[in-house]
Amino acid sequence: QTVTVEMLDHLEHLALVDFRDSEGVERLQKAIQFADQLHEVNTDGVEPMDSVLEDRCLYLREDDVTEGNCMKELLKNAREKVEEYFVAPPGNIPLPKLEERDTFLQGF
Amino acid sequence: AAVKGALRFQVSAALKEGRVSPTELCQRCLSLIKSTKFLNAYITVVEEIALKQAEESEKRYRRGMPLGALDGIPIAVKDNFNTAGIETTCASNMLKGYISPYNATVVQKLLDQGAVLLGKTNLDEFAMGSGSTDGVFGPVRNPWSYSRQYKEKSVKKSHSEDEESNWVITGGSSGGSAAAVSSFTCFAALGSDTGGSTRNPAAHCGVVGLKPTYGLISRHGLIPLVNSMDVPGILTRCVDDAAVMLGSLAGHDPKDSTTIQDNFKPFELPSLTDVSKLSIGIPKEYHAPGLSSEILALWSKAADLFKNAGAKVIEVSLPHTRYSIVCYHVLCTAEVASNMARFDGLEYGHRSDMNKSTESMYAATRREGFNDVVRGRILSGNYFLLKQNYENYFVKAQKVRRLIADDFVKVFRSGVDILLTPTTLSDAVPYTEFIKEDNRTRSTQDDILTQAANMAGLPAINVPTALSERGLPLGLQFIGRAFQEKQLLTVAKWFEKQVKFPMIQLEEVKRHNCGVFQHQKSASFS
Numbered sequence: 354q355t356v357t358v359e360m361l362d363h364l365e366h367l368a369l370v371d372f373r374d375s376e377g378v379e380r381l382q383k384a385i386q387f388a389d390q391l392h393e394v395n396t397d398g399v400e401p402m403d404s405v406l407e408d409r410c411l412y413l414r415e416d417d418v419t420e421g422n423c424m425k426e427l428l429k430n431a432r433e434k435v436e437e438y439f440v441a442p443p444g445n446i447p448l449p450k451l452e453e454r455d456t457f458l459q460g461f
Numbered sequence: 462a463a464v465k466g467a468l469r470f471q472v473s474a475a476l477k478e479g480r481v482s483p484t485e486l487c488q489r490c491l492s493l494i495k496s497t498k499f500l501n502a503y504i505t506v507v508e509e510i511a512l513k514q515a516e517e518s519e520k521r522y523r524r525g526m527p528l529g530a531l532d533g534i535p536i537a538v539k540d541n542f543n544t545a546g547i548e549t550t551c552a553s554n555m556l557k558g559y560i561s562p563y564n565a566t567v568v569q570k571l572l573d574q575g576a577v578l579l580g581k582t583n584l585d586e587f588a589m590g591s592g593s594t595d596g597v598f599g600p601v602r603n604p605w606s607y608s609r610q611y612k613e614k615s616v617k618k619s620h621s622e623d624e625e626s627n628w629v630i631t632g633g634s635s636g637g638s639a640a641a642v643s644s645f646t647c648f649a650a651l652g653s654d655t656g657g658s659t660r661n662p663a664a665h666c667g668v669v670g671l672k673p674t675y676g677l678i679s680r681h682g683l684i685p686l687v688n689s690m691d692v693p694g695i696l697t698r699c700v701d702d703a704a705v706m707l708g709s710l711a712g713h714d715p716k717d718s719t720t721i722q723d724n725f726k727p728f729e730l731p732s733l734t735d736v737s738k739l740s741i742g743i744p745k746e747y748h749a750p751g752l753s754s755e756i757l758a759l760w761s762k763a764a765d766l767f768k769n770a771g772a773k774v775i776e777v778s779l780p781h782t783r784y785s786i787v788c789y790h791v792l793c794t795a796e797v798a799s800n801m802a803r804f805d806g807l808e809y810g811h812r813s814d815m816n817k818s819t820e821s822m823y824a825a826t827r828r829e830g831f832n833d834v835v836r837g838r839i840l841s842g843n844y845f846l847l848k849q850n851y852e853n854y855f856v857k858a859q860k861v862r863r864l865i866a867d868d869f870v871k872v873f874r875s876g877v878d879i880l881l882t883p884t885t886l887s888d889a890v891p892y893t894e895f896i897k898e899d900n901r902t903r904s905t906q907d908d909i910l911t912q913a914a915n916m917a918g919l920p921a922i923n924v925p926t927a928l929s930e931r932g933l934p935l936g937l938q939f940i941g942r943a944f945q946e947k948q949l950l951t952v953a954k955w956f957e958k959q960v961k962f963p964m965i966q967l968e969e970v971k972r973h974n975c976g977v978f979q980h981q982k983s984a985s986f987s
Contacts, residue, residue, distance in 0.1 A: 356844075360844075364840050364843050367843045367847075368798065368836075368839045368840050368843045370827045370828060370840060371836070372836075373833070373836070376833075377833070377840070380901070381837070381840055381841055384837070384841040385841075387787060388787060388841075388845065388858075391784065391857050391858060392853075392857070393784075394784055394864065396861060399863055400863060401856050401859030402859050402863035403689070404719070405676070405917060409676075409722075412713070412718045412720070412722055426563075427808070430559055430562070430808065430809035430810070431807065431808050431809060432806070433812065439807045441819045441822070442815075442817060442818050442819050442821075443818055443819065444818065444819040444820075446817070446818035447818075448818075448821060449821075
């Protein structure tokens, strides 16, 4: 089953990366086809494995402040900043809909 | 017998005895890096920093107070490890210009031991790939492409232009690190291993590549690909050196909660003489489609080597091996989709000029910053993580993961100590041939023998074994029980001694020869 334009658009929204061209779309199709092989395996009664260290207790350290106060270092790598703030363009503006976006998917 | 402070690189003896100084060693390596620039193994070379570190080391040696086994030893670090004050790019436009504000724990540990950091090595973008060909700084060339061994075997056509187009890949994604060690520009290098990224280039470049048990070495500061599988990898010219590196790096790190809390004791490798108590397992499923007849024969020869030496060698089965790549494909893309979400241009890295809205800025930044491979994996990962797909793909893959891990548990429980398998399907292919297939296809083919160890979190090591008909390195892999690196490395060392893998004959290395390099009989430094 091929992936619909709506699905591709949805994925571009979620991932905030673009398919760019038909090769990109093809890549996804192939990836899904490939992954479908998993369904050949019988996993009845098998628990999903999150971590190979599942039999161990996760380390919890003492609630002591051991480091921090490195605002200057952290801000160094940001391109846009004002005082101690990272500056972002206005939020709460959704990505334009498919019809209004400049995306490869338009002509799809 | 316990030897006091004996854990050392052989070159450490030379340093201690004053036969060579840390600055000399450093200068020679820097000089060799310059004359092997065509390999494109390094993204960043920190000449001034390295020389300064070497000077400090020299002062310590003069006072008779070296910090440890690694004091003065030139090393290289894959460019996906954070290094304070030094650019860390992951071979991506997304991180060009990003200066790490901190050292990865493994880097810090090496520096604390006095190691001399020469630079950051090239890789596939964000460690995604099996060729070290897909980074923004271009592909890494396998030093063996320029070896006498390879040149002698290649059909001489007309002129040197063929040398240009004939060069072979290093494998990946830690190709830069493998090439750096292989070409003698450093004594050890850090790589990373998620699906075979340390062992694969190690095999192609004729060096030792160790993937430690998941949880043994801290990942703090290693820019993550798949958090549940990533491990820092160690690349050296001999197994003993790998043990020294491991000794300096392993152990619990409070900054990485996925490191185990057990006490780790660095060990010296015994020189095994009696292998009769060993049980070596040969997993039949590793006779994978596409395995070259050369490697098959080599694998068989290795098995016989153990048998003739008195070890028990038996065929075993890891029935779910063939699903490890599919499983990896789903889990990797899913974790990648999550891990790459941090790159939005706000706090670090590339930022697009697009300013209309936060979301459009993020989208533009990510379009501009990531290559096809990375974007492809993010999109696939997001697909598998969709609510309607989560159970069928992500959770399903997690279940298959358990089956794969259980296969190993069963085999080790049946009395097998170590598994012996090939590392790659063939020797290194020419770059022009490699790029005919896309990244995902290649990774699918190339990771098949190495991936399952990451799935199960087990330690595994590539040991250079012999040269192929084309004069290129062939390696074999040993997989051990979780946290049994000592046993794994002991067996690997025994095997290394038996096979006597030849030293690479490189024009550039010969020219930089000095007393210290000259007496090398083996690939290591003795």
